[in-house]
Amino acid sequence: MSAVARQTPAPAALDVERIRADFPILSEVRVHGKPLVYLDNGASAQMPRQVIERLVRYQTREHANIHRGVHYLSALATDAYEAARATVRRFLHAREDREIVFTSNVTDAINLVAHGYGRAFLGEGDEIVITHMEHHANIVPWQMLCEEKGAKLRVAPIDDAGEVVMEEYGRLFNPRTKFVSVTHVSNALGTINPVREMIAIAHRHGVPIMIDGAQAVQHMPIDVQSLDCDFYAFTGHKLFGPTGVGVLYGKAALLEKMRPFRGGGDMILSVAFEKTTYNTIPFKFEAGTPPIAQAIALASAIDYVQQVGLERIAAHERELLRHATESLRAIDGVRIIGTAREKAAVLSFYVGDVHPHDVGTLLNDDGIAVRTGHHCAQPVMQRYGIPATARASFAFYNTLDEVDKLAASVRRVQKLFG
Ligand code: 7TS
Numbered sequence: 001m002s003a004v005a006r007q008t009p010a011p012a013a014l015d016v017e018r019i020r021a022d023f024p025i026l027s028e029v030r031v032h033g034k035p036l037v038y039l040d041n042g043a044s045a046q047m048p049r050q051v052i053e054r055l056v057r058y059q060t061r062e063h064a065n066i067h068r069g070v071h072y073l074s075a076l077a078t079d080a081y082e083a084a085r086a087t088v089r090r091f092l093h094a095r096e097d098r099e100i101v102f103t104s105n106v107t108d109a110i111n112l113v114a115h116g117y118g119r120a121f122l123g124e125g126d127e128i129v130i131t132h133m134e135h136h137a138n139i140v141p142w143q144m145l146c147e148e149k150g151a152k153l154r155v156a157p158i159d160d161a162g163e164v165v166m167e168e169y170g171r172l173f174n175p176r177t178k179f180v181s182v183t184h185v186s187n188a189l190g191t192i193n194p195v196r197e198m199i200a201i202a203h204r205h206g207v208p209i210m211i212d213g214a215q216a217v218q219h220m221p222i223d224v225q226s227l228d229c230d231f232y233a234f235t236g237h238k239l240f241g242p243t244g245v246g247v248l249y250g251k252a253a254l255l256e257k258m259r260p261f262r263g264g265g266d267m268i269l270s271v272a273f274e275k276t277t278y279n280t281i282p283f284k285f286e287a288g289t290p291p292i293a294q295a296i297a298l299a300s301a302i303d304y305v306q307q308v309g310l311e312r313i314a315a316h317e318r319e320l321l322r323h324a325t326e327s328l329r330a331i332d333g334v335r336i337i338g339t340a341r342e343k344a345a346v347l348s349f350y351v352g353d354v355h356p357h358d359v360g361t362l363l364n365d366d367g368i369a370v371r372t373g374h375h376c377a378q379p380v381m382q383r384y385g386i387p388a389t390a391r392a393s394f395a396f397y398n399t400l401d402e403v404d405k406l407a408a409s410v411r412r413v414q415k416l417f418g
Helices: 014-020 023-026 049-061 072-094 106-121 140-149 166-171 195-204 252-257 292-308 310-329 356-365 378-384 400-417
Strands: 100-103 129-132 152-156 177-183 209-211 231-235 245-250 270-271 276-279 334-337 345-349 371-372 389-393
Touching: 014 023, 023 334, 049 292, 072 100, 072 245, 072 292, 100 106, 106 177, 106 209, 106 231, 106 245, 129 140, 177 195, 195 209, 195 389, 209 252, 292 310, 310 334, 310 345, 310 400, 345 400, 356 371, 356 389, 356 400, 371 400
Parallel strands: 129 152, 129 177, 177 209, 209 231
Antiparallel strands: 100 245, 231 245, 270 276, 334 345, 345 389, 371 389
16 A cells, blocks of 8 residues: 555535524624624634524423423433433543533532532642633632641642643642642633643552643543543533533542442432332432433434534644634734643733723624633733733634634724824
């Protein structure tokens, strides 16, 4: 076989116009009479028609409560819900369906672990390691746990580019280190953390590690078995699914020894006033009626993303990020916050002395949606000595033409204030 024949063919480029046609909101909404340029995908992404239709089909023809009825609809809804769990398991390359817990969002998943693992296995003087770039969802639950247990939060620093200083991360480990929780991709900086290495270091010290994948799963393929993380969590609405559903992956052995987070129906095998026995995993963690419709729709979002192809998505988004970075850098006074070597398609920036809220408001006049503020990552803002940034976060339906519109609008802001 020739060397050429042995090469894996490069994936065909995305047909972005065809993809855009699947997202009704992109053509139906106009802002101040202008086409919507949606660059706030890091906060919440849009849903394709296929996912909306799946929701409608479920509500129109399949809805009933699950795990509790012998009747036709309950069985249908149960099958669809459990099939959604299997879809998530395949998406994350987990070993078993029972390692997938549906939660209400990633925040809920992190709280579940802080409660179910942390409250059960951490004590006074124990230490939890996070990084300086975490979203508040991956800070506050651990702080609450520390407060309750007398444990201590240790924070791995980041450098000026927005990369974790790995030597410092390694140095934080000591015999009191009992848990690590780090983000895969920073929502404020775009940094892709070297999680494989971070997981290996944690395991070398015998410490379990959780990965917050809220900003990762929509940009790159994830294989939890190959990564060997103990927990991995993400949220449905950033993966082109509905709000109200999130996912926690946990290694079965860990989930089994954890305490339930919430008590109620469905998470028990039997209840008596003297003693209640809990259900098996994952049901032990899914008290009450779960987000049935949302989980089923999330599975169809995953199907959609996989059909487009995460490798192709990553290639397209690399182009968007490259073009956006170059275009904004070329504008006088623009400072980009987050210049890590490995970045997802997230671009935080500052325009001269203009407050990011004013930047966001002026961009909105041009129909461009970006997020402004601290992005629920106030320690990141403190690290750079700024109160906020404007942030463009891209999805695979964004175009290079939209990046040009962003750059033109930022140029207008710079001229107005400059
Ligand atoms: N972790 C990370 C890394 C995030 O980016 C977010 C949301 C969360 C956790 C919380 O997700 P939730 O679905 O539980 O709310 N990030 C953002 C953002 O960047 N702009 O709005 C929400």
